[in-house]
Amino acid sequence: MNSKTFVRSHMDVMSVADFFTVEVWTLRGLVRYHVFFVINLAKRQVEVAHIGCQVNGAVMAQVARNMTDSYDGFLKGRRFFVCDxxxxxxxxxxxxLTDSGVEVIQTRVGCPQQNGYAESIVSAIKRECIDHMIFFSEKSLRRAVGQYVEHFHHERNHQGLDNLIPFPNSPQASNSSGIDDGLGLFNFADQYLGNAPDQGAIEHGDSSLFPIRPIAISTDKYFVELSGKVGGSSTPVNVVLTTAALAGSLAYEVRMNNTVDWLSVAPSTGTLSPNSTQMLTLTLQTASLSSGDKLEATILVRFDDGFSIPITVNAEAL
Structure with a gap:
């Protein structure tokens, strides 16, 4: 059995681990810190087991005791621990680790691909976080790594989990067809009510805020600006949805936060056919606004297959 087959066959009881180093500016000059992390492969759960500039046998022994603690150790229930x-x-x-029932498997020298899951985490955190920052203390490094792990768990999609988020933030129950108050709109997977999870999609272009997903529906605008006089009229803006070769007709519903009472979208529901267009008209409702009010919201055009197209709306009352 090759290493790839072995990992896939035992993923439910396996954890992998690795180190990476970060240079930190301190009062003593440039200091190299080690970050040691462990991954529960089945859940894609990351545990930062140690961050420090002094890593030796005594430190690693204590880390091992912490990870194998019978009450809440991260390796509780694991059978295999893969490292280099x-x-x-x-x-x-x-x-x-062995005494606690966890078998240690060390990869062959010069074969980092045998610990590919851990290597991919190192690459991701450096590419998406560490390489964009300069650290001036251990505290700033710990904060950055901790926030990235939170993002990794609760906001980042994973191909190995069918592009789902490992631990999505669940919404509060609501009888409204809109989006619950206070819900972050930039994270789409499993964030909204319904039988299928919302997975935000942008067909063309690139954005650091939204995941790119290949869907057969696009829009001519992802950003809309509205303005109108208080007590008077406002100029609507049209957004055109364009479909490609869909497998069949697809129903849609426009969703927005319950508190966005200053915006109307028509038609708010409908059905899209293959190779067709649908125009949505966005209008600023100024009745409850005061002159000078500046507003922002994100609406979702949600489809029956669970995907949504986000459109950001900025508005100003004159």
């Missing part, structure tokens, strides 16, 4: 041949995985470290 870094000398920081000392004999004592490996023995503590």
């Amino acid at each position: 041949h870094d000398p920081l995985y000392t004999k004592e470290f490996r023995q503590i």
Whole structure:
């Protein structure tokens, strides 16, 4: 059995681990910090087991004891622990894991692909976070790594989980067809009520706020500006949805936060046919506004297949 087949066959009881280093400016000058993390493969759950500038056998032994704690250790219920041949995985470290019932599997020297899941995490956190920052203290490094792990768990889609989010933030129950108050609109998977999860999609272009997903529906505008006189009329803006070769007709519904009473969208529901267009008219309702009010909202054009197209709306009352 090759390593790839072995990992896939035992993913439910396997964790993998790795280190990466970060240079931090301190009062003593530039100091190299080690970040040691462990991943529960089945859940794509990341545990930062240690961050420090001094990593030795005694430190790693304590890390091993913490991870194998019988009450809440991260390796509780794991059978296999995959790591490379870094000398920081000392004999004592490996023995503590073995004594707790976790078999340590060390990859072959010069074969990082055998620990590909851990290597991909190192690449992701460096590319998406660490490489964009300069750290001036251990505290700032811990904050950045901690916030990235939160993003990794609650906001980042994972191909290995069918592009779902490992631990999505669940919405509060609501009888409204709109979006619950206070719900973050930039995170789409499993964020909205219904039988299928909303998975936000932008057909063309690139954006750091929205995931790019190949869907057969696009829009001519992802950003709309509205204005109108208080007590008077406002100029509506049209947004055109265009479909490609859909498998069949697809129903849609426009959703927005319950508090966005200053915006109307028509038609708010409908059905899209293959190779067709649908015009949505967005209008600013100024009756409850005061002159000078500036407003912002994100609406979702949600489809029956669980995907949504986000449209950001900025408005000003004159």
